[in-house]
Structures are given as C-alpha cells and as structure tokens.
Amino acid sequence: MTDARTTAGTTALQQPTLQVTDLHKAYGGNEVLKGVEFEVRKGQVKAVLGPSGSGKSTMLRLMALLEPADRGDISLHGTRIGRTPEGRHLPERALAVQRRDIGMVFQKFNLFPHLTAARNVALALHAVQGIGRHEALERAHAMLDRVGLSQRAGHFPSELSGGQQQRVAIARALVLEPDVMLFDEPTSALDPELVGEVLDVMEGLARGGMTMIVVTHEVRFARRVADEVTLFDSGVIVEQAAPDEFFDNPQHERTRRFLSHVH
C-alpha cells in the first residue's frame, strides 16, 4: 500500500505539467507544426523564441485547446486532453472544462470596454466558474493588487495604459488559478516604455513558482527569467537549452544566425 502510494506520488512529481508529443498542424496545405515535442514541468519557465511565422503561436493555441491539432497528443499532468481516449476531438463543453487549468495571455488584451478592470477580472470567475458576484469581485480585487493595479480596479480599459490593460489581462487569467500560464508575445503590442511593467509582473510570477511558457521576442527577459530557452523554426524545435548555454554556446548554426539578428 505504502509502496503503491509512493510510486504513484513519484510518478506524479516526474510528470510534465503540460506536454505535447508529435504535434502536427497545417492550414490549407501549409504545414505549420511538423511533429513538435515540448513540455514544461511544475515551476519551470520556458521561453520560446523564433522568427515570425515559425509556429510558436500555433503551438500555444493548440496547447490551450483553442483549436484542435491534426495529429499528436497534448497532456496535462500526464492525462491526455482535447481528445477522448479513442482519439476523437472533445465537444466544446468538455474542452471548456479542460481549458480552465490552462491560462493564456495574448498579444492583444481583449478586455471588455464597458466593464471596469475589476469587473473584467471578476467576469472570468463568474462566467467560467459560476462564482457569485460578490466573491468574484473580492477575488478580482486581490488579483489586481497582485499585478500592482489595486488603485486602478474601478477604471475602464480606455482609462488605462496598454501596460496596465495587459496586467488586467494577466490578472484575468490568474484569477482562475491555472496550473500553467501560456504567454503569447504579451508585450509586442505595447509602447516600449510600457514593456517593463508587464515583464516585471511576469518575472514576479515566475519567481513565485508559476509554471510558464512564454513566447517572446524579449531576449533579455528569456535570459534572465527562463529555466530553458527554445528556438522554433519552420514548425520544428531547433534547439532547447538552459539560457547560458543557449545564448553563449548555441549548438546549431540556425540558432547562431537567429541570435546574430536579435542581439
């Protein structure tokens, strides 16, 4: 009994939080993902770099179950998600339940313009988890405090800077207490002077133990915060390594060429 429990516990610890195997996706005849193998473990931060159009966003969207893969598996804590055990795509209602464990932040914040920051965050709790208005608002305020926006909770998106709006979007994802957070170029739509405040929030989350995958062009952030950096090119992973290795001693010519353009 004890042995069985220990074994199960050890297995759970070793399992990636989120994992994709042999992931394929094509749009029309355009093969965008060509058998990607990728995983993130509990508390790990993975940065994903790569040229435009290499398939980074597509991988995140598939991982977040926002669209189906053509082939391959996506697993959360070792359990396949997005498909039935027989391999059929799950219906929307079942997908919605599985999506709750995976938070996603996009380049565009997509806040509701007619709702205050607090209500934007509370709406997620209310709509997705059915939590009552009062409690949802209380938790929204606590989450806005965590991203440094307690003073802005009553403001509408139009009254907030882009950086502040993105922090609201981060709070909206966090309030659902996801097991893993996916960031898809969260600072690309921001004026340069607003990038830092969003990266600071993300760094705080990373230091606090959040499991994160970050698609980004912010090389310095990747070097400073990530446990591992991945280079995507043309739908495949070219190189994955710890930041010092990746940036100072890349093994692949493609990585060297990529870094020569971004450094």
Ligand SMILES: Nc1ncnc2c1ncn2[C@@H]1O[C@H](COP(=O)(O)OP(=O)(O)OP(=O)(O)O)[C@@H](O)[C@H]1O
């Ligand atoms: N819904 C879609 N329909 C058709 N083609 C798509 C769709 N989504 C992505 N693509 C194509 O797939 C390829 C990969 O796109 P993706 O957005 O995943 O790349 P990316 O590496 O994230 O690029 P970027 O850094 O520019 O965001 C591109 O050629 C893109 O045009």
